[in-house]
Amino acid sequence: MKVIFLSNASSIHTIQWVKYLANLGIDVEVISQHPVDNSFPAHIPVHVLPFKGFLGYFLNAIPLRKLLKELQPDLLNVHYASGYGTTARLTNFHPYVLSVWGSDVFEFPLRSSLHKYLLKKNLAAADSIASTSIAMRKQTLKFLDQERIIFITPFGVNFSKFSRGKIDKEKQDIITIGTVKTLKHVYGIDILLHALAKVYKILEQKHSILSNKISFRITGGGPDLQKLQQLANHLGIQHLTTFVGKVEHDTVPQELAKLDIYIALSRQESFGVAVLEAQAMGLPVVVSNVGGLPEVVKQDETGYIVETENPDQAAEMIIKLVLDQQLRDEFAMNAEHFARQNFSWEACAQQMQKVYQDTLVSFKKRV
Incomplete structure (x- = not known):
């Protein structure tokens, strides 16, 4: 399975997702309008879109469409329903999973009626929607005109770093x-x-x-x-x-x-x-x-x-x-x-992989 991540390449969450999904044998590449730093896994290809900032989410639709035509992924996983969700909708590529992260559904739609309209359009266009928590799923459902399944795909913890056995805790009386x-x-x-x-x-x-x-x-x-x-x-x-x-x-x-x-x-x-x-x-x-x-x-x-x-x-x-x-x-x-x-990243990546598989099966039944 080949999956393209449309996401902020500088985000630690993007980095963790693609790393653990690649470990499952998924062919993962990233497309982003955000820059890549040295912490990004060297073995995962990244393609940087030409336009930046708020307007970039609209202007990058054509370059993204061209890239997707070249890369031929089985599925697109779009992270963040406001910015990158807009780019994905304008590109009109299917199937794609839209992953909501937080402020895109809690803050963005409250800024104005236009922001709310934009979010609703982006959510409605996605083939599947994923949320990191049950609470955020409830929030996302408020912006859907019809009942839909929203998959729960939580962020994980990197236990190779976050483990009390890995770091010597200072002994003190404080x-x-x-x-x-x-x-x-x-x-x-x-x-x-x-x-x-x-x-x-x-x-x-x-x-x-x-x-x-x-x-x-x-x-x-x-x-x-x-x-x-x-x-x-x-x-x-x-x-x-x-x-x-x-x-x-x-x-x-x-x-x-x-x-x-x-x-x-x-x-x-x-x-x-x-x-x-x-x-x-x-x-x-x-x-x-x-x-x-x-x-x-x-x-x-x-x-x-x-x-x-x-x-x-x-x-x-x-x-x-x-x-x-x-x-x-x-x-x-x-x-x-x-x-x-x-909440191991391995388990979370397996949950996301299942969402990809279910989305592909459902999409093929519709076309």
């Missing part, structure tokens, strides 16, 4: 609580800081010794960095809080190894691969009950799921973990097992 996330409003880092301030205040009042044995670590870059640093100062936790800044994805395992508890209090999250990576590293987690996050955490087994915009409840669960080393160890073991059993 409990470090934190996150690895882009510093944007949607990811609720401000909610996290409010929760951490409450944790510190309660520990200082009731467990003064422990209050001197906690630290907070926020890893990630983004537009809200300065605002969040000011908030930490305002909340009186600046002396406990380290803002690491942006790190490359390859160094995320080392950052996670510095944590004892991982927190994700996002306002919206299409899937939750960062939470899965944390669990693969043997970290208990506390996450908000939004989007795909509840799908990647086992309540009271690998972590806690709390109400969104509720720093008080998050603080309560964090304190529970801080006070109980045995509970942290139990959740850590459960978390690693859960991630390995359900």
Whole structure:
């Protein structure tokens, strides 16, 4: 089977998909208007489209049509329903699987009636639709005029990198609580800081010794960095809080190894691969009950799921973990097992391969 990926070639998710699909014996090539960097697998061919930016998604339809005619794939897998979904629809190549990722169905259609119209047209034109989570499938269905099957094809975890056995964790008498996330409003880092301030205040009042044995670590870059640093100062936790800044994805395992508890209090999250990576590293987690996050955490087994915009409840669960080393160890073991059993990239690639096969069978019946 020959499959062409129409996707952002610089995305780590694109890289992981094509690498593991190729490992299954699928002949995979990538077409992208985004540049390729050194991290892209050298054995997988990449074709870069000539036009860039927003207009590129419209102007690249003709160059894409020409490329597909030359490459003769059995199937096209388009990733992202807004931009690349538009290019695929204008190209009029079939069959193709349209994979939705998150902001393309949660944010893009809310910008204007035109954006919503464009998304609906792109979704309707696809032969099959795939989503990384059940929550995102529900969101996508809102933009379809008729009921359709939407396949669930989650992102996986690379256990050759994200494994607590791979990295020596520093032995220290400090409990470090934190996150690895882009510093944007949607990811609720401000909610996290409010929760951490409450944790510190309660520990200082009731467990003064422990209050001197906690630290907070926020890893990630983004537009809200300065605002969040000011908030930490305002909340009186600046002396406990380290803002690491942006790190490359390859160094995320080392950052996670510095944590004892991982927190994700996002306002919206299409899937939750960062939470899965944390669990693969043997970290208990506390996450908000939004989007795909509840799908990647086992309540009271690998972590806690709390109400969104509720720093008080998050603080309560964090304190529970801080006070109980045995509970942290139990959740850590459960978390690693859960991630390995359900979200290996090998298993996810096999699920996607099945979607390709079903799409091809269904398409041949129609023509």
